[in-house]
Amino acid sequence: MSFVIRGIRTTSLLALSLTFALLARSQSENARASALIREGQGALDAGDFSRAIHDFENARQLAPDNADVNRGLVLSYLQAGRLADAQRIAESAVGRWPHDARLQHWLGLVYFKEGHNQNALQALQRSESLSPNGPDIHFDIALVYLAENQYPQAADELENAIKLNPNAALPHILLGRAYQNTNRTVKAIEQFRAALRADPNVPLGHYHVGFALASLGRDQEAIAEYQKEALRSPDNPSVLYQLGHCELATSEWQSAIMHLKKATQLDPKNADARYDLGKALLLEGDAAAAVLTLRQAAALKPESPEPHYLLARALEKIGDKEQSQHELQIFADLKKAQPATGGMATGPIQ
Amino acid sequence: MAHPRWPSLLVSAAMLTAACLLVFFPQRSPAHQQTHRSTAPASTSKGKGLASSPISFIDIAKTAGIDFHLTCGDPEKRYIMESMCGGVAVLDYDNDGWMDIFLVDGSTLADQREGKCHTGKLYHNDHDGTFTDVTAKSGISHCGWGFGVAVGDYDNDGWEDLHVTYLDGAILYHNNHDGTFTDVTAKAGVGNIGRWGTSAAFGDYDNDGFLDLYVANYVDLDLQHLPEFGQGLFCQYRQIPVSCGPRGLKGGRDRLYHNNGDGTFTDVTEKLNIDPNSYYGLGVVWLDYDLDGCLDLYVSDDSTPSMLYHGDCKGGFTEVGVKAGVAYSADGREQAGMGVDSADYDNDGWPDIVKTNFSDDSNNLFHNDHTGEFTDLAGPADFGPVSIPFLGFGVKFLDIDNTGWKDLFVANGHVNPQVDQYSFGVTYAERPLLFRNLGKGKFEEIGFKSGSALAHRYVGRGAATADFFNEGREDLLVSVLDGPPLLLQNQSRKQGHWLRIKTVGTRSNRDGFGARVEVKAGGFTQVAEVRTNSSFESASDPRLHFGLGSANLVDAIVVHWPSGTMDRIGPQRTDQQLVIEEGKGVVTPQPMAPRTASSHAN
Numbered sequence: 028m029s030f031v032i033r034g035i036r037t038t039s040l041l042a043l044s045l046t047f048a049l050l051a052r053s054q055s056e057n058a059r060a061s062a063l064i065r066e067g068q069g070a071l072d073a074g075d076f077s078r079a080i081h082d083f084e085n086a087r088q089l090a091p092d093n094a095d096v097n098r099g100l101v102l103s104y105l106q107a108g109r110l111a112d113a114q115r116i117a118e119s120a121v122g123r124w125p126h127d128a129r130l131q132h133w134l135g136l137v138y139f140k141e142g143h144n145q146n147a148l149q150a151l152q153r154s155e156s157l158s159p160n161g162p163d164i165h166f167d168i169a170l171v172y173l174a175e176n177q178y179p180q181a182a183d184e185l186e187n188a189i190k191l192n193p194n195a196a197l198p199h200i201l202l203g204r205a206y207q208n209t210n211r212t213v214k215a216i217e218q219f220r221a222a223l224r225a226d227p228n229v230p231l232g233h234y235h236v237g238f239a240l241a242s243l244g245r246d247q248e249a250i251a252e253y254q255k256e257a258l259r260s261p262d263n264p265s266v267l268y269q270l271g272h273c274e275l276a277t278s279e280w281q282s283a284i285m286h287l288k289k290a291t292q293l294d295p296k297n298a299d300a301r302y303d304l305g306k307a308l309l310l311e312g313d314a315a316a317a318v319l320t321l322r323q324a325a326a327l328k329p330e331s332p333e334p335h336y337l338l339a340r341a342l343e344k345i346g347d348k349e350q351s352q353h354e355l356q357i358f359a360d361l362k363k364a365q366p367a368t369g370g371m372a373t374g375p376i377q
Numbered sequence: 378m379a380h381p382r383w384p385s386l387l388v389s390a391a392m393l394t395a396a397c398l399l400v401f402f403p404q405r406s407p408a409h410q411q412t413h414r415s416t417a418p419a420s421t422s423k424g425k426g427l428a429s430s431p432i433s434f435i436d437i438a439k440t441a442g443i444d445f446h447l448t449c450g451d452p453e454k455r456y457i458m459e460s461m462c463g464g465v466a467v468l469d470y471d472n473d474g475w476m477d478i479f480l481v482d483g484s485t486l487a488d489q490r491e492g493k494c495h496t497g498k499l500y501h502n503d504h505d506g507t508f509t510d511v512t513a514k515s516g517i518s519h520c521g522w523g524f525g526v527a528v529g530d531y532d533n534d535g536w537e538d539l540h541v542t543y544l545d546g547a548i549l550y551h552n553n554h555d556g557t558f559t560d561v562t563a564k565a566g567v568g569n570i571g572r573w574g575t576s577a578a579f580g581d582y583d584n585d586g587f588l589d590l591y592v593a594n595y596v597d598l599d600l601q602h603l604p605e606f607g608q609g610l611f612c613q614y615r616q617i618p619v620s621c622g623p624r625g626l627k628g629g630r631d632r633l634y635h636n637n638g639d640g641t642f643t644d645v646t647e648k649l650n651i652d653p654n655s656y657y658g659l660g661v662v663w664l665d666y667d668l669d670g671c672l673d674l675y676v677s678d679d680s681t682p683s684m685l686y687h688g689d690c691k692g693g694f695t696e697v698g699v700k701a702g703v704a705y706s707a708d709g710r711e712q713a714g715m716g717v718d719s720a721d722y723d724n725d726g727w728p729d730i731v732k733t734n735f736s737d738d739s740n741n742l743f744h745n746d747h748t749g750e751f752t753d754l755a756g757p758a759d760f761g762p763v764s765i766p767f768l769g770f771g772v773k774f775l776d777i778d779n780t781g782w783k784d785l786f787v788a789n790g791h792v793n794p795q796v797d798q799y800s801f802g803v804t805y806a807e808r809p810l811l812f813r814n815l816g817k818g819k820f821e822e823i824g825f826k827s828g829s830a831l832a833h834r835y836v837g838r839g840a841a842t843a844d845f846f847n848e849g850r851e852d853l854l855v856s857v858l859d860g861p862p863l864l865l866q867n868q869s870r871k872q873g874h875w876l877r878i879k880t881v882g883t884r885s886n887r888d889g890f891g892a893r894v895e896v897k898a899g900g901f902t903q904v905a906e907v908r909t910n911s912s913f914e915s916a917s918d919p920r921l922h923f924g925l926g927s928a929n930l931v932d933a934i935v936v937h938w939p940s941g942t943m944d945r946i947g948p949q950r951t952d953q954q955l956v957i958e959e960g961k962g963v964v965t966p967q968p969m970a971p972r973t974a975s976s977h978a979n
Binding site for chain 1: 709762765766802
């Protein structure tokens with residue numbers, strides 16, 4: 028009996044010793060894991076995603092069931108652009124911690140970056156239901172909607188995002204765009220201007236204001252905005268094109284030619300800029316140069332009838348009636364091939 | 378273990394580089410998109426500046442006794458024909474030397490089904506600033522859903538006749554010389570049977586001395602099978618449900634009726650290959666754009682190319698719209714052409730063309746290049762950009778201050794009242810636009826500072842010009858959808874001298890339509906063509922009005938008659954009306970009428 032008791036005691040002591048030993052080791056590993064998590068987080072903050080991955084992978088060896096380790100790993104892979112790894116870890120982690128709003132959020136972003144918008148939307152919406160006021164969740168859902176051209180839904184999410192964080196510029200920009208794409212341009216301008224108030228250096232802030240103003244026919248105001256944007260982004264061909272386009276609309280042909288020429292130099296495949304350049308040259312009276320430019324525009328957009336129409340008129344101006352007639356015929360043939368759109372109900376013809 | 382401080386997720390934000398933003402934001406220019414443009418403020422000068430503005434118009438319709446209300450479908454405008462009414466006509470039906478008014482009425486679907494009668498209304502000018510409704514005794518009694526009106530003396534009896542277009546045909550009223558009219562449609566053969574006519578215009582295209590008739594037809598519509606509101610591709614405007622069409626609906630082929638000279642007409646549409654594609658016709662103006670002495674014809678079409686028919690002086694036409702540069706926008710795109718007019722706005726001796734279009738699109742100012750081609754100078758002229766938010770209908774050249782440079786008036790109003798439920802920046806009612814010609818090919822829009830009547834918003838449609846009070850100023854008559862018309866009296870304080878010319882053809886058609894009149898005064902020459910029909914569904918004062926600025930003497934007048942004869946007339950006083958008869962010259966100089974007390978009303 029006593030042997031038995033003694034034996035039991037001996038066994039208990041041994042077990043206890045082992046437990047203490049294991050506990051000690053576990054504490055040591057936890058401490059190490061915690062340190063790695065902190066280091067990984069620091070690496071993330073520093074933008075060193077490779078090091079973050081290394082730290083979090085090592086942490087996972089020590090603490091595979093630690094939620095923070097998994098979160099860090101998902102985020103590191105996501106930031107590093109290693110989407111397959113991010114997806115693998117995130118899906119596994121979400122299976123383990125289905126009520127973790129952050130993991131759902133980041134899984135949604137992984138899907139979004141992979142182009143799986145429906146999966147992304149589901150994951151993001153799960154995250155939103157778990158944490159309705161989670162940082163950036165409305166903004167990120169809006170991104171998915173925007174990618175799917177679902178502008179009213181995007182606008183709803185962005186309005187929520189702005190309520191939570193009114194001082195962030197980008198949500199205003201995107202909300203403005205959502206408004207613009209649903210023909211609420213006046214409200215769009217308000218948002219673009221709000222973005223500029225929140226961050227005067229927000230990328231393409233003035234560009235967006237200019238674009239919206241131009242679509243309202245307020246070309247002079249649009250030109251002023253594009254000029255501001257051009258000062259910040261002197262080599263952005265889109266900005267220069269829009270600036271030249273508005274100058275063309277306001278009959279400032281020489282400025283238009285200058286900006287459109289630069290836009291076509293920076294982006295030689297921009298058929299619209301080349302077309303506008305040809306139009307400006309024609310209006311300025313340089314029909315020969317217009318012919319050359321419009322031929323390039325027609326080549327860049329062979330399905331478009333408009334360059335051929337203008338080309339025919341330019342050719343007529345330089346006396347080449349035969350080629351003009353030829354271009355008119357191409358114009359007519361391309362017109363016939365186009366689907367009927369627009370009109371009284373739908374507005375201007377596309 | 379302390380929970381980590383996860384960074385506020387910047388993954389998404391980091392994605393939004395400038396390049397990404399451009400992906401979200403199409404790089405195409407706004408003009409290439411279905412974008413919207415807001416209307417300018419209805420009035421930016423209310424309560425200030427009006428008194429000092431040299432240009433001023435006041436609406437005297439009510440005080441003048443014009444009690445007309447234009448009915449055109451239900452307010453929701455669920456069907457396309459409910460948005461297209463509004464013909465107005467100015468004519469001197471009783472030859473008393475004062476311009477009278479005829480207003481076309483529309484109808485409603487319910488009234489059509491119940492047989493409730495809608496006729497137009499004829500108002501007699503009482504010479505004292507008021508008008509009297511004389512419809513009841515005029516014999517103008519056809520009931521129907523009316524749209525446009527043309528005026529012309531088709532039988533050369535010296536009295537103006539009326540042609541009215543309806544949803545299902547047209548009526549020709551012969552003037553009986555006693556204040557009454559007789560429906561002679563069946564005998565004349567200009568019934569446009571079963572077709573929805575909009576604008577119509579008289580003009581003698583073969584110079585045989587008799588006015589022929591062009592009728593623009595819009596859509597072949599079956600009232601029993603109307604397209605369902607908001608249902609389908611062509612029933613949307615910026616993704617909101619609206620009335621359908623015209624795209625998706627069958628176009629109505631325009632008709633050209635040749636006057637046989639015996640009170641009857643022959644439909645020569647097929648013979649002369651007029652409108653073979655049955656485009657959606659809305660506006661018509663006869664003009665001689667190449668000065669060859671034969672009338673040409675410009676037809677504005679909705680959502681389809683507009684047409685320019687060149688008359689060959691032998692009774693035939695060649696359609697040259699594309700080659701001449703007036704079929705499409707400057708970019709080769711179909712436009713929603715509405716109203717048209719023609720005048721020599723830059724005083725270079727050649728007639729130019731103006732055309733109104735849908736909102737989001739510029740109105741056109743086609744400058745005559747003297748080569749058979751036109752260039753749209755709406756942009757450089759500062760006429761186009763300001764028009765972009767507006768949906769233009771009626772349009773007229775006129776000289777608001779008698780400077781000798783033709784100004785422009787545009788009646789605006791959207792077709793979809795539903796736009797008011799959205800913050801599109803587009804409104805259903807829109808203010809009219811008034812452009813002052815600054816010379817050198819430039820215009821300035823001054824409507825908002827030319828009196829409160831022009832600063833208000835209306836759903837404008839037809840527009841006509843006339844000197845209603847024979848005082849040497851051009852006034853305006855504008856129809857308003859589902860409302861009373863505007864009779865806009867020109868009250869502008871600073872006015873130049875003027876000359877008014879009424880033509881009487883003898884070998885040519887009696888009205889002298891198509892005659893080209895040159896007036897030399899003050900060191901330069903103005904040229905104008907005689908017509909009544911242009912704008913949108915409307916007819917204006919047939920008397921030519923020349924503003925002469927500071928010139929107090931007309932040096933010379935030359936009239937090129939459609940028959941080929943020419944009258945040269947020596948110096949004349951200004952500020953008077955001349956009646957010039959073909960082959961005789963001036964037969965009746967008429968001094969300026971004194972301003973009436975009521976013309977100063979309001």
